[in-house]
Amino acid sequence: MKPRIEAFFESVTATISYVVYDEPGGSCAIIDPVLDYDPKAGRTTGAFADKLIAFVEAKKLKVEWILETHVHADHLTAASYLKERLDGKTGIGPQISTVQQIFKKMFNLGAEFVPDGRHFNHVFADGEIFTVGKLTAKAVFTPGHTPADLSYQFDDAVFIGDTMFMPDLGTARADFPGGDARQLFRSIKRLLANPPQTRLFMCHDYPPATRQPQWECIVADQRAGNIHVHDGITEDDFVAMRTARDKTLGAPVLLLPSIQVNIRAGEMPPPEDNGVAYLKIPLNVI
Template sequence: MNLAPEVTGFYEKHTGSVQYVVACPETKHCAIIDPVLDFDEKSGATATIEADRLLRFIEERGYQLKWILDTHPHADHFSAADYLKHRTGAPTAIGEKVVGVQKLWKDFYNWPDFPDDGSQWDRLFADGETFMLGHIPVRVMHSPGHTLASVTYVIGDAAFIHDTLFMPDSGSARADFPGGSAHALWHSIQAILSLPEDTRLFTGHDYCAGGRAAAWEATVAEQKATNIHISRLLTEADFVAAREARDRSLPMPRLILQALQINTNAGRMPQPESNGRSYLKIPLNLLQSPWA
């Protein structure tokens, strides 16, 4: 049996995000992972350019879409999961700890009636849960740290590691969002690096370090040997100290307050108001000030 899925990455330059179509080569069953809904923060305009690109690719390849998977509620782009579900009928899924993120942000946005039970998705995956993508087994790993809800999808010989590790020249992801933890991130990274050495690891973002072309794939062995954080910060204490120091120097993502409204709601837009228009809500003085 071929346990190597066909993996195609689609780079979204505006947010540095990588979206994936992952397919069983024998059955042509596929999943979309972390799809992006286009959003221009200056005009407030949304579009489905990226999501439609994924759908065209799936049609061209003759794939059958079986899952729309998010690894976590993203803070830097909108999820296109709801749009894709309405276009295709494929079920949406995320890790079950998303309910903890919903509870946090429900309070931040003062949404007393917002459902915080994960019911916006068709499936909530528990740590260690398995399912099949065609003939290829999929295992879900809870990988908290960047967020408390993050999961890794291990699909055959490939693992989709979202915002834990970046490419080796870029290190690891930040862990200072509400519910994040550098200690938890360390343990999640160690679990990912305990996968077989030749496992292909696919990142959720790339920021083109040093001006190189976008890249998003490295093996476990390559990450262990050359990742600028993991190969140098060899203890949990050293990693946490370096990660927390780095995080204190970083500005908040420019879309975090907009994106979490959409992504804690499975990619749904806010309900239109009486004039037929949807609005985003921005809590003032919630997150750390850039002047602090």
Template sequence: MTDYPVNMKTHPEVAAFFDAATNTISYVIKDPASDACAIIDSVMDIDYAAARITYDHADALIAYVQSRSLTLEWIIETHVHADHLSAAPYIQQKLGGKIGIGSKIMVVQDTFGKVFNEGTEFQRDGSQFDALFEDGDTYQIGTMQAVAIYTPGHTPACMVHVIGDAAFVGDTLFMPDAGSARADFPGGDAATLYDSIQKVLALPDAMRLFMCHDYGPNGRDIQWETTVGAEKAHNIHVGAGKTKADFVKFRTERDATLAMPKLIIPSLQVNMRAGQLPKDADGNAVLKVPVNGL
């Protein structure tokens, strides 16, 4: 059983938005008892080769919120993504809301502030965000209480957000037939990830789980919703009683074969700034490419 406050009687409305370019799923979560909502893991579009930023995916989220006359209270990042850019500030400018992330963002900022040679002007205290969550912190979305659960392993700043009978797991878990995310980024650790996954699997079996990514393994259609019970029984990496030792061995060997995510260079620079583009001394938006730095 979980030690976190969970209210399975609350059933938030969840609208999913799939971004095919990055295989990311963003969510609008509505309080069934009010017009309040939250957005989790938004995407800002980038044509990396053309150095062009656009906002089609974020505009779809914004249009959905506006078409239903909802009030956006939170823009949540489950972690500092390495495979897509956050549209949090763009959405905040259009709709309001507070931008929140786990407090261990400061670890990520310190690590990659050095990698990208950001200098002393880059603040490494998480102050780019409106709220920094600790393990077990709660916050309100209308009448709904949300709880943030610290789930490191993929990155040091990962958190799962439980809102009623729905949990948004970021990259802590994938669909049962896809398993789990890599644990070889700086600050990642396979054994830690296994322990974090056990926190998720300790939630009620009927808890709905919503993924941040899906890649359609074995040619199946893209999916993003499952349950704790299904993950416990069928997850190919951690389900059906697989041991921690087995998981660590598999995850470590598998991660050694993986290439860097194609958008890791721009994603980290933007996302550790809460979605803001870095600027040069003249105020121009720029991205650095550290040679042999990652």
């Protein structure tokens, strides 16, 4: 059964969230939801996530899964916000514990934070098959951008997270802790081994002034025109390009706040004795 897909573009972080469902009145999965965050005030709201909720309610859908393609470094996830309002199980890819261990050390988190993936309802294995109502899906391990990236395949549609962008923008960076450009290349080649008409859905789009935001293309488009990994680019060529390019990139604006929330599946750090939750800013670490 082919999935029905509704995309929602969050313009502040250029993130695309998706509702993937079988039929009106049926079941759905929500992929990579965004929680609004004002870094000047340290305030969160659910304005964008409420658009997903409104769609789910209008279609009378049951949320079975809230899926993350990886621990995002550019936005806070709305997984916990949505789970409280819509139910559904949170899921993420293998090696999430590796990512949690890296950032537990960076943020000097206490004994209350156990880096074993327990913050998510389910940690998918590579190739694991699961269902969303009448839909059958497969988890595809695609590390490189981070150690724990996962793509989700529903029939001819694959949600590829931050492995690739639209062909004119190329590929994601691989210089975050635990990232690996060689691993990213191999993950991308795995995705591009799908049939040419397989649909690929991006997690981000940073459009040039000449076009509007886009988030869907096919394998054939990427193989023919991706500026970083089109057919003919070797692994060594890609690694050299990606490594050099990543050295020129600054840290994402929301890196430090988002990681602390996203390794907890959207939960905020425990409140302190005054009832307020705090995010840490490590100095001279990044």
